[in-house]
Amino acid sequence: xxxIKDSGAGLKLSRRLSALAERVPHGARFADxxxxxxxxxxxxxxxxxxxxxVAGDINAGxxxxxxxxxxxxxxxxxxxxxxxxxxxxLQPGEVDTVAIAGMGGSLMARILExxxxxxxxxxxxxxxxxxxxxxxxxxxxxxRFALNDxxxxxxxxxxxxxxxxxxxxxxxxxxxxxxxxxxERLLAPALERVSRALLxxxxxxxxxxxxxxxxxxxxxEIAKRERVILQLKHAVAPEAAEKAREWEQDVKExxxxxxxxxxxxxxxx
Numbered sequence: 001x002x003x004i005k006d007s008g009a010g011l012k013l014s015r016r017l018s019a020l021a022e023r024v025p026h027g028a029r030f031a032d033x034x035x036x037x038x039x040x041x042x043x044x045x046x047x048x049x050x051x052x053x054v055a056g057d058i059n060a061g062x063x064x065x066x067x068x069x070x071x072x073x074x075x076x077x078x079x080x081x082x083x084x085x086x087x088x089x090l091q092p093g094e095v096d097t098v099a100i101a102g103m104g105g106s107l108m109a110r111i112l113e114x115x116x117x118x119x120x121x122x123x124x125x126x127x128x129x130x131x132x133x134x135x136x137x138x139x140x141x142x143x144r145f146a147l148n149d150x151x152x153x154x155x156x157x158x159x160x161x162x163x164x165x166x167x168x169x170x171x172x173x174x175x176x177x178x179x180x181x182x183x184e185r186l187l188a189p190a191l192e193r194v195s196r197a198l199l200x201x202x203x204x205x206x207x208x209x210x211x212x213x214x215x216x217x218x219x220x221e222i223a224k225r226e227r228v229i230l231q232l233k234h235a236v237a238p239e240a241a242e243k244a245r246e247w248e249q250d251v252k253e254x255x256x257x258x259x260x261x262x263x264x265x266x267x268x269x
Contacts, residue, residue: 028095030099033087037066038067053078053080058086088118100126194257202218
């Protein structure tokens, strides 16, 4: 792991973990699911940003490493390291902020879906899926969590997606927030035909303020999808041709969105 940020206590975080740390509310009762070496909760505790943390991981090796990290920092009373699957390491109402990073979006959404009553009391989610971000945004939209921050961050040649979402106080508030978030009229005027599925994929907040990392990420995604299309066109299975046409339509829509956003940027300069 590339470590570039140094806390007062000497613990260093990568740029991505630093960005996740910045999105954790001050005074949070915090859980880091898939904690690996517990760098994030240890850093936050040393910085005085959290009062309590659970560091959970499904694998015994990382849990042992996390316990050593916590012990070396003298934080055994503040950070509870637990072995378990997903949010099964938590008790209902135990924390108000949960971070999950370093896994695919489909798995992340499944962990959140299976959490059940363990999500009680959780108001803030800080998430960084490395693929299938649409699965996470869809889950948030369906469970009263409104996105209020999205960031793309490049580290070691990889562009990571970071999200923060806040639980709405009521179903009515959640619906209003979701409507504002995915209202195409608030995007560039030329993007009025963007499908909800594509908004889930590309990120409603990222689409509102695309930067060079955004364009680079989606040019890379187009290239990946075109390679898949080529493979499908050489496949003999009858359903492959239909799948290729679906992927070609997806690529066409993404290209149209990127072209519209670039045109909008030029006209505003």
